[in-house]
Amino acid sequence: MTVINGSHFSNLVGFYEEISQLFLKDEDWEVGTLDGFNDILYEFQGEIIWENSEKSRKDLGFDLTKEFYENKISQGKPFNIKLIQQKLDELIDGTGQTLFEILIEIIESHKDITLILNH
Template sequence: MEWNTSNKNKKKTAVINGSHFSDLSGFYEEVSDVPMKDEDWKIGTLDGFDDILYGFKGEIIWKESSKSKQNLGFDLTKEFYENKITQGKPFNIDLAQQKLNELIDGKGQTLFEILIEIIESHKKIMLILK
């Protein structure tokens, strides 16, 4: 993810490039590159991604978002929940099973939709899908 800061009003622009990744771990790498470069930890969870957005004010431009929507869609999301269920603790197996059932029933969110929801929950961020 590229970050640019305007000196005028401290608003930032971040660019997520969907052509740089095809799975969730690749997404985490993409969004960890710039904001976390001086840290000794990397983003590796949805909560971690949510955490780095606090204090960010500006816009996030998600290039190649249609590719990300497809890559982070039903199949990868199904695998994501199945892995949580298989691994067990520390994950909430019942919640993961519920989310998997909702996904299969056509009522649940894909990983892409979850990421969009996380970004949009931060009121000082404008998301632009390209």
């Protein structure tokens, strides 16, 4: 069982730091991308309990997600600007996912992991 504590971070960089401490304490690299987060979960089986998940839902919600996409668009390459603009448009239209929802989807895509959200 691993516990992600939403009170330990309020943005994506902080989330990556929390994840790196939990999953990579004996490694010489840290998670820094959504793909990297997904990759480390292939090595994990069991329960992940996300404490203070409502705080994380708010912190990693619309505003931070909009900023995340806008930063990628302004950086340009190597990012797929057309795809990111589409994701940003969907977010603004209310049909896209927030970063929190993306992280949940990543965790839930791993069949050997049970996710428990504690508010």
